Amino acid sequence: MRVLRERLFEFLFPIESDTWLSILRVGLGSQITLYSWSLRNDWNYLLAGAAGGLIDRHLTEALLSVESHFVPRLGWLVNFGTHAGLHEETILSLTWICLLAAGCGLLVGLFCRTSAILAWFLHLCAAKSGGFVSYGVDNFMTIGLFYLMLSPLPDRYALDWQLRKSRLGDSPFLGFWRRVLQFHLCVIYFFSGLTKCLGSGWWDGSNVWRALIRPPFNVIDPEILVRWKDLFPMAGIFICLLEIGYPFFIWSDKTRKTWLICICAMHILIGVAMGMYLFSLVMIVLNVAAFGPALIRLEDKRISLQPQEAVS
């Protein structure tokens, strides 16, 4: 029992450098910055209340309250700001500015923990209050930001570390949070692959065709796509096998490199061929942070943990 427990702890709390955390921080910082910037013209329109929005935010928040009253939402900030005499439009604009600032903070590593918490909270508020206009990318951003804010920040490439010589996080917990991210990605890809395998359209390639011509993802002219029709069945089966095989092949040193490159290539193609660049970016960031550092072997060269830290 004791041996089992020790092995479990060894697996869950490996000694890790913080390279993966740097990748996650910089990647999610870029993601938040691009996300905010891409919505700069539509932020208020998508998230306003009945007076000026596309969809009444109050309706989404009322539906959210049926599930739970405690999930963060923009309504809290608007109510708080209204007491201070601010208009809804001003509060939404301030929220957008704060989210952009938190993204930039994460990108350069300034006030890492505060930036991570602020980015998670404000993005979650926007994603939940705009529930009708949110999609998969918001889900993965919440997952990434949730793990990031709980991880031992700052990493050594952050400005916080350079300027203030903030202490590096506890090493076993660096490894733990990386394991959490690794496990989560395995579950995501396994179930994504499994559910795709259930549809006949992924085996005969028709789903690849449909995904590429379906508005608003129809970036490439179908006249061009149809010339590649013989590749669609192969592409469909390849995607299914790539996803369902992820948890089995990503852990082995022999297959990790191939699997990670294929998964990242798949997401790049999704970004280019379907225009979903934000979705692609967040998936690549999560994958590279989780399984990339061992691949590029930066850790061995740049590890800077003191011996006593590693032992404790």
Add this chain to the structure above:
Amino acid sequence: MRQKYVCTVWFTLHFLLIIAFSLRDTLWLVAHGPTIFPASFRSYSQKAEGVVSALLCERLAASNPVRQVLATYLHIAGIETGYGYFAPNVPGSYKLVFELHYPDGRVEYKLPRVGSDAAGFRVAGLLDKIGRTPYDALREHLVRIMAASIWREHSEVKTIRAVFGSIKLPSVNEFEHGKRQTYQFLYAYDFSLHEESREPEGR
């Protein structure tokens, strides 16, 4: 050491929840969607989904504190849904067209407009949600809110007819034989400033 125990317990519970929700969504897809499994699997899948849902406290009253706490955690961790994107099959998409009727008899057609591609994906997602909701009242309410946003930009309009339809995608073979996307009418709603909405015209 104590922190490690706490983390291990959290890890176990967290991943039990993630796997349970993913499993529930997979079972739901088997129970409701056309899949490669024979139809007889559907009833088993439906029963299994019910069991998993019950284990996830989803059969408790909405006001139940356990359910509320669990829902809060799921939302803040981003694990409240499964991961069956574009699965088991890629669905068609939806289109909403607003017919703007002016007092002088002029008719103008408008689509929901946003300022960027990133927001365009979100509007497409919104139309998917409107199209797939099983609640007629919610669908009508959402379309009415969207019509109101059009009204704010065109205050002189007398009435707005919102026509909601689905886009049928051609197969590769059909495309090669000249068939293109077709628009299938699903619902129409009439709105005026005085009379908010009439009964929708059905499919």
